Amino acid sequence: xxxxxxxxxxxxxxxxxxxxxxxxxxxxxxxxxxxxxxxxxxxxxxxxxxxxxxxxxxxxxxxxxxxxxxxxxxxxxxxxxxxxxxxxxxxxxxxxxxxxxxxxxxxxxxxxxxxxxxxxxxxxxxxxxxxxxxxxxxxxxxxxxxxxxxxxxxxxxxxxxxxxx
Amino acid sequence: xxxxxxxxxxxxxxxxxxxxxxxxxxxxxxxxxxxxxxxxxxxxxxxxxxxxxxxxxxxxxxxxxxxxxxxxxxxxxxxxxxxxxxxxxxxxxxxxxxxxxxxxxxxxxxxxxxxxxxxxxxxx
Numbered sequence: 001x002x003x004x005x006x007x008x009x010x011x012x013x014x015x016x017x018x019x020x021x022x023x024x025x026x027x028x029x030x031x032x033x034x035x036x037x038x039x040x041x042x043x044x045x046x047x048x049x050x051x052x053x054x055x056x057x058x059x060x061x062x063x064x065x066x067x068x069x070x071x072x073x074x075x076x077x078x079x080x081x082x083x084x085x086x087x088x089x090x091x092x093x094x095x096x097x098x099x100x101x102x103x104x105x106x107x108x109x110x111x112x113x114x115x116x117x118x119x120x121x122x123x124x125x126x127x128x129x130x131x132x133x134x135x136x137x138x139x140x141x142x143x144x145x146x147x148x149x150x151x152x153x154x155x156x157x158x159x160x161x162x163x164x165x
Numbered sequence: 166x167x168x169x170x171x172x173x174x175x176x177x178x179x180x181x182x183x184x185x186x187x188x189x190x191x192x193x194x195x196x197x198x199x200x201x202x203x204x205x206x207x208x209x210x211x212x213x214x215x216x217x218x219x220x221x222x223x224x225x226x227x228x229x230x231x232x233x234x235x236x237x238x239x240x241x242x243x244x245x246x247x248x249x250x251x252x253x254x255x256x257x258x259x260x261x262x263x264x265x266x267x268x269x270x271x272x273x274x275x276x277x278x279x280x281x282x283x284x285x286x287x288x289x
Contacts, residue, residue: 100166100170
């Protein structure tokens with residue numbers, strides 16, 4: 001239990017720091033919403049090493065912390081919907097065992113972006129925002145591949161090193 | 166990475182490209198239908214696509230008139246009964262949002278849809 005709590009705290013801190021680093025290094029491609037999603041790396045590691053519930057808690061705590069410290073209430077809502085949708089899709093994809101961590105991560109990245117666009121359409125009542133979808137699917141796929149490859153390496157090593165946790 | 170991962174990635178890329186192509190095609194089709202909209206005293210009197218050469222005589226109840234000619238994708242007022250002929254001297258218009266105005270006759274010809282103008286306005 002103590003080991004689990006410590007591991008969980010460490011992952012949460014890591015995810016939080018990754019969010020912070022990413023907010024310091026905005027990748028500006030002229031399109032809002034394009035980013036690497038480093039924090040998702042930690043969420044995937046949690047999903048594979050500790051299970052769905054732990055990953056869900058981690059993701060939620062990370063989004064709330066990041067939202068209050070260097071985000072805004074608006075950015076928190078976007079992250080929350082994107083993050084939860086992404087986690088749900090990843091949990092199902094992992095259960096289905098059709099894809100490796102990379103495929104799961106790609107699905108997570110894409111569904112994160114789709115969730116955010118969906119909120120943006122609702123909030124701004126502007127359906128032409130859907131024109132951004134192809135671009136965000138592309139960027140979500142690219143980011144998902146990178147994060148997924150990293151996550152696969154991490155999961156392999158962490159499982160050896162920590163023995164479950 | 167498994168084989169399924171590659172299939173997923175390829176599928177997503179194809180879907181994104183297809184959607185991107187579809188959207189650009191849709192937007193391009195939307196901009197092709199440039200029309201000259203004729204309004205008299207704020208009321209719409211007719212719409213004429215810019216890709217069909219035509220000439221329309223805008224007749225008013227009091228006998229005054231403006232002659233609107235559409236040629237080579239541009240709309241121009243070539244004759245008018247008004248005294249100042251500002252609308253006749255105006256260069257032909259073709260870009261979205263551009264307009265020809267004849268204040269004495271309360272006639273406005275405005276371009277809707279079509280390509281956007283490269284500049285907001287010009288004077289000389």
